[in-house]
Amino acid sequence: MYQVIARKYRPQTFGELAGQEHVRATLGNAISSSRIAHGYIFAGQRGTGKTTVARILARCLNCEKGPTPEPCMQCPACIETGAGSCPDVIEIDAASNRGINEMRELRENVRYRPVRDRFKVFIIDEAHQITNEAFNALLKTLEEPPEWVVFLLCTTESHKIPTTIVSRCQQFSFRSVDYAELVDRMRWICGQEGITADDETLGVIAQVGEGSVRDSLSALDQAIACCGSSLEAAQVRELLGQFSLDLMGQVADALAAGDGRRMLEIVQELESNGRNLQHFCRELARFLRNLLVVRLVGAGSRLIAASGPEQERLLETAGWFSEPDLTRYLQIALDMYKDLQYSLQPRLHLEIGMLRLIHAGRMTTVEQALSALGPAPKSVPPGPAAPPAPRTPVTGAGVPPAPPPRQQSAPPEPARVPESGPLRDRLLGFLKASQLTMLADAVEHSEIVEAPGEIKFTGPPEFTLAFRDAAMRNAVQKVVGRAVKVSFVAGGQRPAPAPAANAAPGEDLSGRVMDHPEVQRFREMFPGAQVRNIRNLRD
Ligand SMILES: Nc1ncnc2c1ncn2[C@@H]1O[C@H](COP(=O)(O)OP(=O)(O)OP(=O)(O)O)[C@@H](O)[C@H]1O
Ligand SMILES: [Mg+2]
Ligand SMILES: [Zn+2]
Known part of the structure; x- marks a missing residue:
């Protein structure tokens, strides 16, 4: 009979275990130094090795040559523990034996010495399913345990274990297993089984497992059953309902090109191929998340569940988008996923979402739009005649000051960093050259x-947001030439404006305003717009 891969390749020693280094190391030390507790809780995601470790630990404790972290694998205790026939290792599945009677029986059983071995090991699987009465019975035993008993409680839901029990046990958290480790493990298993599969294929299978070794190995079984002894990425993807990086690449292309029509075609293709649209959203979110991460930390990171060449491709694609764009896309994709969960018209929701993605990428800042219009007309009056952009609305008492508008994080074109002069001048020069006038x-x-490691600014409170802007931090760090903290304390008054820029009281402003180059450029940008009201903010 065919034995499923997960069971056939259940690790028999700590050395074979994938991941869980902290569990291995701590238990290994405890065994070597004979500090063995009476109760252990192995908690964590399904299929990550809890039951496996419980059996390995039982063997370590009872091996004739032990207790040892490296059991001999030859003595009766070692052999029988592996086969599940050891009289002193009692496995209880709490999912089916959860009542008080079983626990009473257990309490009886606990009182007798081991039949042959050093310890009587009780492995209680799915321990969170035990009833309260049964927990109480267990607690009594844990309060005064005979020297020979060891309880190993395995659970995916450790929060359901009463604290009275937890506090008498040592708890270990089993972590989901790294993508790279999953791929390594499967590569090794495929070698043993005479199956050929490249890393991309194994990567697809590892992704399906989402950190659970058992789930990955089940997917591997499924792939072998379907494709035989030679696995191909495309076929496996199809089988497991995964979306190819190519498809995601097409979405990225459409995004970069701002091509709404292509987006709608992609949705059409998904639907006509009978793909699950919500699943697609989840994969899209994962893809966008990977783009963001690869942009932040570069290719070759363990933070990304993808093979080396795939990461290179992700890196290239990520370069087309800014970090804020990717963050926005990711948020939209997650929203889409949520929307689709309850949607009666998933296709419609997906279409709207995909178009929202495109529009999110089109959101440019006023700064960017202005700089796209080309350099300002030469008629700009020199020096302080150009008043700083007004920010504080003054009409109407009690109106909160409007926050300064957000500026984009990256200057449209990298400005050269001025090399000499006081920090203030250099920073101002840089900000102006980058057209970050609000920040300037x-x-x-x-x-x-x-200060060491920090540049502190003090100024009127309405500038608080400007100093929180990532673009400000970037600019300061560029000018200073190293990573520094940028902090801002709202305190000072906004200094009185230079007299040259002051309008004489009662002067008609409209002529001056309409001639102002900034206003002219706004009017070019928004043809047909009217200037309806002019207020002198200094009044
Ligand atoms: N850390 C691991 N290293 C190698 N293989 C593992 C690991 N974890 C699980 N496996 C594989 O998955 C199978 C199931 O593992 P195990 O029964 O230990 O999981 P579990 O954590 O007890 O899961 P559950 O919560 O579902 O009971 C094992 O037979 C083994 O093939
Ligand atoms: Mg288990
Ligand atoms: Zn042994």
């Missing part, structure tokens, strides 16, 4: 104090 304005009206 904020610096202009603030005090600067340089």
Whole structure:
């Protein structure tokens, strides 16, 4: 009879275990130094080795040559523990034996010495399913345990274990197993089984498992049953309902090109191929998350569940988008996933979502739009005649000051960093050259104090947001030439404006305003827009 891979390749020693280094190391030390507790709780995600470790530990404890972290594998205790026929290792599945009677029986059983071995080991699987009465019975035993008993409680839901029990046990958290480790393990198993599969294929299977070794190995079984002894990525993807990186690449292409029509075609293709649209959203979110991560940390990271060449491809694609864009896309994809969960019209929701993605990428800042219009007309009056952008609405008492508009994080074109002069001047020069005028304005009206590792600004409160802007931090760090903290304390008053820029009281402003180059450029950008109201904010 065919034995499923997960069972056939259940690790028999700590050395064979994938991941869980902390569990291995701690238990190994405890065994070597004979500090063995009476109760252990193995908690964590399904299929990550809890039951496996419980059996390995039982063997370590009872091996004739032991207790030892490296059991001999030859003595009766070692052999029988592996075969599940050891009289002193009692496995109880709490899912089916959860009542008080079983626990009473257990309490009886606990009182007798081991039949042959050193310890009587009780492995209680799915321990969270035990009833309260049964937990109480167990507690009594744990309170005064005979020297020879060891309880190993395995559970995926450790929060359901009463604290009275937990506090008498040592708890170990089993972590989901790394993508790379899953691939390694499967590569080794395929070698043993005479199956050929490249890393991309194994990667697809590992992704399906989401950190559970058992789930990955079940998917591997399924792939072998379907494709035989030679596994191909495309076929396996199809079988497991995974979406190819190619498809995600097409979405990225459409996004980069702002091509709404292509997006709708992609949705059409998904639906006509009978793909699960919500599953697609989840994969899209995962893809976008990977783009964001690869952009932040580079290719070759363990943070990304993808093979080396795939990570290189992700890195290239990520380069087309800015970090804020990717963050926005990811949020939208997650929203889509949620929307589709309850949607009666998933296709419609998906279409809307995909178009939202495109629009999210089109969101440019006013700064960007202005710079796209080309350099300002030469008629800009020199020096302080150009007043700083007004920010504080003054009409109407009690109106909170409007926050300064967000500026984009990256300057449209990298400006050269001025090399000499006081920090303030260099920073101002850089911000202006980067067309980050709002930020320049904020610096202009603030005090600067340089401290080790930190640049502190003090200024009027309406600049708070400007100093929180990532673009400000980037600019400061560029100018200073190293990573520093940028902090801002709202304190000072906005300094009185230079007299040159002041309008004489009662002067008609409209002529001056309409001639102002900034206003002219706004009117070019928004043809047909009217200037309806002009307020002198200094009044
Ligand atoms: N850390 C691991 N290293 C290698 N193989 C593992 C690991 N974890 C699980 N496996 C594989 O998965 C199978 C199931 O593992 P195990 O029964 O220990 O999981 P579990 O954590 O007890 O899961 P559950 O919570 O579902 O009971 C094992 O037979 C083994 O093939
Ligand atoms: Mg288990
Ligand atoms: Zn042995």
